[in-house]
Amino acid sequence: MRTYELVFVVDPRVSDEDVVAMTQEYKQMITAGGSQISKEESWGRRKLAYPIAKLNEGKYVLLCIESEGGKSSLPAVEHRMRQNDKILRYLTVRTDEDLKRAASRHPKTAGRAVESPTGLADAAPASGGPGGPGGPAPAGASAAGEV
């Protein structure tokens, strides 16, 4: 299975409702292509690090997409975004390979993120999500689990 992250920046003059409507449209295109949206995040109005089209702010939207290989609707979505001049920027990144590689680097850490190994049942959830700063407690716990 492939996972993607799609972030796009919308002109801040577009109203929030319209942003939602636009997002809805892209989501529909994606789901129509046989993929799922696993996460949707709106970062709201955010200052741009540099002006784009003489604008200093933008509205950010993040979509996480899960796709079952095969044909993807993402090129079509990107094409749509390119045509829409309300979209200042977009970026699609395929994440499954990198995450898998990252997980294989530290199998102990990754295993902890997904499912805590023996004896850590209550320590792991408290330590936060995957990739969180390795606090002293989980680090020590994983060292113990190694033996």
Place this chain on the structure above:
Amino acid sequence: MARPRKVFYRRRKVCKFCADKIDYVDFKDVKLLQQFIPERSKILPRRISGTCARHQRLLQGAIKRARHLALIPFTTD
């Protein structure tokens, strides 16, 4: 007779990502990336930051992606 030699203590640099066990550098994590872009907004060389080669590579990619989305500046003018 011999002049007291000045002793320089050099702190050993460690790769932040190795220390924190970060294996996937997320381009959305602006706070993290910001630590590696000094005043001129250039990417901090690993000679300075002590980041290991692997993680510098990942970091570089993440910074470039973040720049595209205007999360991080290309330059300061």
